[in-house]
Amino acid sequence: MMQQSIIFGSRAVIEAIKAGTDIEKVFLLKEAQNDLSKELFELIKKEKISFQYVPSQKFNKYQDKNHQGVYAKVALVKTIAIEELCESLNLETNPTLLLLDQITDVRNFGAIARTAVCTDVKGIIILDKGSAPINADAIKTSAGALFNIPVCKVNHLKDAIYHLQGSGFQVVAATEKTDEMIYNIDLNKPTAIIMGSEERGINPSTLKICDYKAKLPMYGEIASLNVSVACGAFLYETVRQKTL
Known part of the structure; x- marks a missing residue:
């Protein structure tokens, strides 16, 4: 236990x-x-x-x-500073990072972390306030993955994005507010993907400073995917492109 x-x-x-x-x-x-x-x-x-x-x-x-x-x-998992994370990465390996904008459901957070580890994501960046706690339920849902991936807490996501862009990352927002499909974005380069909450999506002011906006094709009557499922689809597209 x-x-x-x-x-x-x-x-x-x-x-x-x-x-x-x-x-x-x-x-x-x-x-x-x-x-x-x-x-x-x-x-x-x-x-x-x-x-x-x-x-x-x-x-x-x-x-x-x-x-x-x-x-x-x-909290059971120690977090690190975003500066420390960026300094630890070799951009020549085209690392992928994940930013979560106000995802508050613990199980979604845990499931996302599990997929992130499986797709070689090098770090998860979350908001210090208004995000799911890194608690026992999150760790259990992640199958322990949260012990195996760096997690950064930041005060403002926009500041984190500017820091990542200045460090050589392109920032891709997962949003329905675009006509561009994720498959058309070159992800075989240093990339930070932002996932928003199911209720509100990504903050509009955050969307404005992203390098790209991308979405998944949707069919049928359901308006959107569960955020952890959508995140998995985005992350496995990065794996597909890197292994071509």
Whole structure:
């Protein structure tokens, strides 16, 4: 069974957040109100960290811990900076990267990571806020793939795109808002593919700065594919082109 790292106590959680630790979620006992817990709550709101008020029974199994009515689950996968990722890559090998714009479903995220590893994607870039947590469910759905691929968290996807373009990558957006098919884009070069959420797609302002927009052919009455399935189709097109 996969174990999660847990931090107990308001001060410990506050310091972990300030140190940049990837926090999956903070659990709070509503009755535990003091100056320290108020400081923690303000920090949680400021950093947009997921939190939940829970009944005292949730803390029963942690009676031997000095929890002070607070505990936090720490993300299981360590992330790296996008600068570190780019510096580690050899552009002559035509690496593929994947950017995810507000994909919040944990299972979709896990499935995408699994396909990414199978198609030799060199890194996944996600938003620091508003993305699916890298938790036990995501890792399970990925069949452990999230332990085998670098994951970067960025504050703004547009800044990440500019950095990638400046580093020698072409950026291809997967979107229905184009007539261009993915099969017509040359993917046998350093390429970053962006997938958007099923509800909103890719942010319009992000689309404007991409080098190419591309879509998959669609038939029948269904308007769109599940994002993990669409992502798989895009990634395997990169494999097809590289192995011709």
